[in-house]
Amino acid sequence: MDNKPQGCLWCDYRGPVVAGEIISVVNPQVTLQHELRRCPECKAAMVDIRWPDRIMRRKVRESPRRFRRSLWVIVYPVECAWCGSHNTDAYEVNATVSNPVSTRFKYDIYRCLDCERPNAISYLGEVYVHRADQDKEFFSLWHLDPDVE
Numbered sequence: 001m002d003n004k005p006q007g008c009l010w011c012d013y014r015g016p017v018v019a020g021e022i023i024s025v026v027n028p029q030v031t032l033q034h035e036l037r038r039c040p041e042c043k044a045a046m047v048d049i050r051w052p053d054r055i056m057r058r059k060v061r062e063s064p065r066r067f068r069r070s071l072w073v074i075v076y077p078v079e080c081a082w083c084g085s086h087n088t089d090a091y092e093v094n095a096t097v098s099n100p101v102s103t104r105f106k107y108d109i110y111r112c113l114d115c116e117r118p119n120a121i122s123y124l125g126e127v128y129v130h131r132a133d134q135d136k137e138f139f140s141l142w143h144l145d146p147d148v149e
C-alpha cells in the first residue's frame with residue numbers, strides 16, 4: 001500500500017501539493033496533527049493527517065469567519081447508503097441525531113447528489129454511513145436508518 005498520498009483529491013492533478021500550517025478541524029476522525037495542503041491547480045484545500053503508519057489525505061472545506069480564524073470541515077468520502085453513489089456532499093456538521101449508535105459518536109449529514117436522499121456519517125476512528133431521515137417538525141433533528149416505506 002502506498003503510504004504517501006499523491007496529488008489532489010478534488011481534481012485530476014497528480015503532482016506535489018503546497019504545504020501549509022497545522023490547522024484544527026471541527027470534525028476530526030482522530031486526534032492527530034492535521035496539516036493543510038493546497039492543490040496548485042484548482043487551489044482546493046486538503047489536510048494530511050499523520051497516522052503512525054501512514055499519511056491520510058482528506059478533503060477540507062474552509063468556512064471563513066469575520067475577525068476570527070476560519071473553521072475547517074473535513075469532507076469524508078461517503079458512499080450513499082440508499083443508492084451506492086459516491087457522488088455525495090457534506091451538508092450539515094455535528095448534526096443532532098435522535099438515535100445515535102453510541103452517545104460518543106458525532107454525526108455529519110451528507111446529501112446524495114444522485115438520489116438526493118440524506119445520509120448520516122459517524123467518523124470517530126472509522127467512517128460509518130447510515131441512511132438518514134430529517135424530522136418532519138424539527139428540521140435540525142435527524143433519525144438514523146429509518147424504516148423504508
Ligand SMILES: [Zn+2]
Pocket residue numbers: 008009010011012013039040041042043044
Ligand atoms: Zn486540484
Ligand SMILES: [Zn+2]
Pocket residue numbers: 080081082083084085112113114115116117
Ligand atoms: Zn443516493
